[in-house]
Amino acid sequence: MYRIQRLTGLLFLTISFVCFTSAVKAVEKSTLGKVSITAGQTPVQNQPVSVELPEIDFAGDAVHLVDLQSEKKTAIPAQIEKRGSQPDRLWWIYRGTLAPGKTRVLELKAGAVPQAQEVTIKDTGTAYQIRVGKHEVLDYNYKHIPAPKDLHPLYGRSAHIHPIVTPHGKIVSDEFPPDHAHQSGQFLAYTKCIFEGRPTNFWEIKSNKGRVRFHKLLSKQSGPVFGELQVEQEFVDLTGPAEKVALREIWTIRVWNQLEKNPAYWMYDITSEARCATDSPLILPEYHYGGMAIRGGRGWTKENCRFLTSNGKTRENGNHDRSLWCDISGRNAADESFSGFTILSHPGNFRFPEPVRIHPSMPYMVFTPSALGDWKIEPGSPNISRYRFLVHDGPALSGTDSIWQSYAHPPEVAFTLAAKPKTKN
Template sequence: MLSAIHAADPTIGQITLKSGKHAITDEPVFVLLPETGLPDANVYLVEKSSAGTKTIPAQIENRKNAANRLWFIPPGKTTADTSRVFEIKIGQTTFENDVSIKDSGEAFQMCIGNRRVLNYNYKHRAAPKLLHPLYGRSAHIHPIWTPSGKIVSDEFPPDHAHQSGQFLAYTNCLFEGRVTNFWEIKSNKGRVRFHKLVSQQSGPVFAELKVKQEHVDLTGSEEKAALLETWTIRVWNQTVKQPKFWMYDITSEARCASESPLLLPKYHYGGMAIRGGRGWDKNNCRFLTSNGKTRKDGNHDRAHWCDIYGRPTAETPWSGFTILSHRTNFRHPEPVRIHPSMPYMVFTPSALGDWKITPEQPNISRYRFLVHDGPTLPETEQIWQNYADPPQTTLQLVTENN
């Protein structure tokens, strides 16, 4: 909600939003900006209707070698096949509950207002004393919190301690003629680790963290990075007072670190993964895919989203986590590995056969995540449709001749 409005702020244009076949409910929308940009980076939107005037946060995304985008989240529900018009205002405004990034010295914590969403662990996390030291790691997300504060991820689970939080790793790999493994890090053949911070941005609509990670092969005479992978993590603001879920995106750009390709033979798991909360097990953890499959019949289902939700005890409320796979991802819809007893899942293109990442052909994959209180969200399919095919927007700027 806007806490300071400048009535005299000039209107410099308007955005028309047209929904398609699916409704839009508090979801991010963008409009492309002209090459000249906007005259001021401090902008916000105003929507006028019979119900009154609403002031809406807006935030500019600066992109290299592409048109910049202005992002906003239309408040409430935009029904299917309708239009809404928003005026663009220039001015310095103050909004409550900006999205921020805090550095704890060990992790970057992304928050909406004073509520935590996730921790990206950049510092090496030593394994607990009862586990082998090789299980220590960085470059993973944990904890992941729901809006009510429940944690839906786990770190160093005793049964499979390499499944820490949210991570991306490949299992059965060939690098320079050697078999390596970035998933099962206790094998000491390979691992994924944090390399460096690239950039960060905070604001009223989103906070974005960009980091670089190394997929390091350990099977040669000395360690060597096989991949340099950039994660762009973007947490979206949920401006309603009691949101049902947090929403964030990750774009992974995995590029060869040298002239040597990474070969990925067919295998039944490996890719973008999540380990569910501590105490979730076969009896109190459930799965649902976009095709209506469950743990019983959903393993390697070619789904465009998959949800996992659980609770540590029968008296505890449900909470969960949904991965939405973008339609541009390699081998989309990617098969989803659903474990028969453990609370983890992974989108794994390797299940469909051999493939590779080469210097000429990097792997760029995109995912959206919904962290929710309660069981699977009924609007998940709607959110995926708007993520895969963004609603249409048009921009009309005021000119001196108007």
């Protein structure tokens, strides 16, 4: 009798496990809706694409897409962006090319796609390191990094990105360069400023008039499509009787997964939202540099560093060119190869197309609206600027104009929720 009960129990457990497994697989394969993507005048080509989702809870939020017009029906990694009070967005990387005017229909399904690599964020103790799989892409330094002993202590800083690393492992940024130690990695700062009637300077930090520093972490997210870091920075004025925060700036840094074994470049976006921290505006008189900047790799010189703007201009004639994008690349002394990065400016930026400051001898550039005349950031009116970065091996990328067009003019995307099956009475 005991043996019969035991066998009956085992049979029940086996049937239950099979039913549970089948139910899980059924959920993972269930269709949640359809996505249609239509290219405008610009082709859609190997770029991030998104669509707003309806206010519905997708259990687990692990989803993927399937191209209904593809013979292989390959699963495409997708990721849901949680946006608090705003509707969630679905993101994926569109692989291949969708010609202007053409439409593609994809099916959204529950369940993740097994991936060899995701975009992750590691806290190193001094920086948030963003990686694609096992590859380091960039480090955002949130801890104060002391200046080297042979430099003045005032050069120490936080709130900058370094190193920036290519897919082949080349470092294309510098930190505390000996000739201009305040140009560390990638940073955003303004030079000629007036706050509460006093001249201040957030760029040349050795002047001890002002500086930009990390304040706090707001959020971070990893996933199969992107990894995102959101931090708050402070523009601190040091010219008054006590230090005072003039601007609070939110940086949203998003690194994209290229979904390729050997990508031609890493791609990441930065959105800067700078707001007045007091009732006083930050006045920015006309000046020839100040804004979103990058300092090129150690060892890049006038002789081995090249610039190229979207208008085909170079170091010799490109300073303050009003460019859609600008590339800087330098030659590596070890193997004579070139590597570098391209900054793409968004059409929604103030004074777009912004002039790009190209230094006549040093390896740095900065998109600078101040070159076109006086302006200011006023209370209640934040300055929001957006940029996309392509970190590449080799010289300037071919096809950057198409990449900029895709960035500036995203396709039309619509989502249709799957109909729920009718229940029997």
